[in-house]
Amino acid sequence: MAIGDSDVAEAEVAHDDEFPAAVEALRTRRSGHNFDADAELDDETLEALIRDAALAPSSYNLQPWEFVAVQDDDRLDEVVDLAYGQEHVREAGTAILVVGHTEPETADRVFDEWVEAGRFDEETGEQVKEQTVAGYQSEQAGRDYAIRNASLAAQNLLLSAHARGLTATPMTGFDFEGMAEFLGLPEDKVPVLLVAVGPSGGAEPDRLPRRGVDEILHRETY
Ligand SMILES: Cc1cc2nc3c(=O)[nH]c(=O)nc-3n(C[C@H](O)[C@H](O)[C@H](O)COP(=O)(O)O)c2cc1C
Numbered sequence: 001m002a003i004g005d006s007d008v009a010e011a012e013v014a015h016d017d018e019f020p021a022a023v024e025a026l027r028t029r030r031s032g033h034n035f036d037a038d039a040e041l042d043d044e045t046l047e048a049l050i051r052d053a054a055l056a057p058s059s060y061n062l063q064p065w066e067f068v069a070v071q072d073d074d075r076l077d078e079v080v081d082l083a084y085g086q087e088h089v090r091e092a093g094t095a096i097l098v099v100g101h102t103e104p105e106t107a108d109r110v111f112d113e114w115v116e117a118g119r120f121d122e123e124t125g126e127q128v129k130e131q132t133v134a135g136y137q138s139e140q141a142g143r144d145y146a147i148r149n150a151s152l153a154a155q156n157l158l159l160s161a162h163a164r165g166l167t168a169t170p171m172t173g174f175d176f177e178g179m180a181e182f183l184g185l186p187e188d189k190v191p192v193l194l195v196a197v198g199p200s201g202g203a204e205p206d207r208l209p210r211r212g213v214d215e216i217l218h219r220e221t222y
Contacts, residue, residue, distance in 0.1 A: 025163050032167030032204045035091040039199035041071070045164060046094065049197070052160035053098075056152040060132055062110050064101035065150040065192075067157075068183045069094060078182055083174040083194065092167070092198035097179060098154045100146025103188045104136045143190060150192040161197050167204075168197040 016023045071094050079095045089095050111129040114120045136142045161168035171194040
């Protein structure tokens with residue numbers, strides 16, 4: 001059975017009372033297309049969104065992500081063109097490209113932090129760092145790490161926007177190479193998701209059905 005809006009609203013899931021607001025937020029988050037084109041996202045809120053995004057989990061806490069925010073009108077026009085004319089990006093007023101690292105460039109600093117915090121002794125820290133760095137050797141592995149880690153940060157960003165009453169939409173409908181070039185991404189960084197975010201312009205259409213748990217949950221083996 002598919003999960004519809006009404007089921008989500010009515011579902012009383014056991015043990016969801018520790019952080020009910022968090023559960024409510026993830027149940028009601030939407031990819032909105034209705035923005036208030038006359039209102040703007042202030043700097044403080046933009047920084048708060050990024051701070052929340054950066055609380056996402058990441059492999060060994062490498063935090064292999066960056067965010068490029070575009071708010072200038074002329075530059076947003078270019079972003080809309082690169083997003084194949086998706087006008088809601090302009091109406092949102094802010095487009096944030098979530099960028100992933102394909103190289104473990106934060107490894108030295110982060111493994112020092114593990115050791116300084118007493119979570120690893122020096123020898124273990126060095127060993128784990130070497131293993132982690134080795135895990136990035138192939139191009140495919142580097143991209144996989146980039147996409148996995150930065151996608152989690154993107155989801156945090158979406159939930160943070162929703163919690164602040166903003167509308168946010170994750171997007172991959174854009175020219176990846178063109179966007180990377182336009183925003184000046186270095187070679188070892190990949191565009192992961194573009195997030196259009198801004199003040200809400202009102203209600204969104206009902207959520208489309210979700211596939212049911214009986215269809216997507218496999219127990220013990222696929
Ligand atoms: C990887 C990915 C790519 C997406 N690309 C676009 C996009 O280019 N444009 C857009 O308007 N929405 C895009 N979406 C939003 C989806 O259409 C939306 O998440 C889906 O329909 C479910 O709706 P909901 O997020 O409101 O629950 C994308 C979502 C994801 C996760």
